[in-house]
Amino acid sequence: EAGVAQSPRYKIIEKRQSVAFWCNPISGHATLYWYQQILGQGPKLLIQFQNNGVVDDSQLPKDRFSAERLKGVDSTLKIQPAKLEDSAVYLCASSLAGGGPGDSEQYFGPGTRLTVT
Amino acid sequence: QKEVEQNSGPLSVPEGAIASLNCTYSDRGSQSFFWYRQYSGKSPELIMSIYSNGDKEDGRFTAQLNKASQYVSLLIRDSQPSDSATYLCAVNGFNKFYFGSGTKLNVKP
Numbered sequence: 669e670a671g672v673a674q675s676p677r678y679k680i681i682e683k684r685q686s687v688a689f690w691c692n693p694i695s696g697h698a699t700l701y702w703y704q705q706i707l708g709q710g711p712k713l714l715i716q717f718q719n720n721g722v723v724d725d726s727q728l729p730k731d732r733f734s735a736e737r738l739k740g741v742d743s744t745l746k747i748q749p750a751k752l753e754d755s756a757v758y759l760c761a762s763s764l765a766g767g768g769p770g771d772s773e774q775y776f777g778p779g780t781r782l783t784v785t
Numbered sequence: 786q787k788e789v790e791q792n793s794g795p796l797s798v799p800e801g802a803i804a805s806l807n808c809t810y811s812d813r814g815s816q817s818f819f820w821y822r823q824y825s826g827k828s829p830e831l832i833m834s835i836y837s838n839g840d841k842e843d844g845r846f847t848a849q850l851n852k853a854s855q856y857v858s859l860l861i862r863d864s865q866p867s868d869s870a871t872y873l874c875a876v877n878g879f880n881k882f883y884f885g886s887g888t889k890l891n892v893k894p
Contacts, residue, residue, distance in 0.1 A: 710884035772817050776828040
């Protein structure tokens with residue numbers, strides 16, 4: 669079974685530029701998560717989708733970050749304009765959507781390392 | 786107060802010893818609890834999940850949950866140098882996920 673795919677793996681941009689990240693979840697996983705992980709910290713949830721609807725985006729800086737999951741499968745996360753403090757690894761994860769035990773187990777993609785200069 | 790608290794470490798144990806990693810959480814409504822292992826420069830990898838009070842064993846790993854004390858722990862028996870990594874505790878309550886900042890484990894040969 670293929671895992672969560674992300675691209676690009678690395679990105680270097682200047683502040684005030686824009687950037688987009690792509691994620692394709694594990695087949696059959698209805699729930700998709702985007703996390704930001706700053707060096708030395710745990711992942712911070714930015715946004716959670718179930719199918720193509722947003723479940724939680726309370727920690728997404730909506731003035732500069734946006735995300736979509738138009739057909740309920742793959743997703744893009746965009747930053748515009750980027751700031752120096754956005755330098756981090758952006759992780760995508762997916763899980764099943766059912767209410768049973770195990771359905772919320774998240775599996776992570778390899779991440780995108782963003783450097784803003 | 787952080788939703789999930791972990792001692793950042795590093796926790797150093799000799800090869801073959803038991804490593805004990807701890808985590809506390811603030812939301813009493815939390816229902817699912819996870820331990821992830823993260824090697825340097827890699828993404829988190831799920832190693833254990835636990836949903837009810839008590840112990841759950843999987844190979845050399847044992848997760849322990851005490852909802853009354855809002856406490857989750859991970860025991861690693863017969864620790865190996867390959868277990869050296871950061872261990873992240875994650876908690877899910879009513880569809881809100883929170884990760885701790887992780888405990889760095891060093892297993893010395």
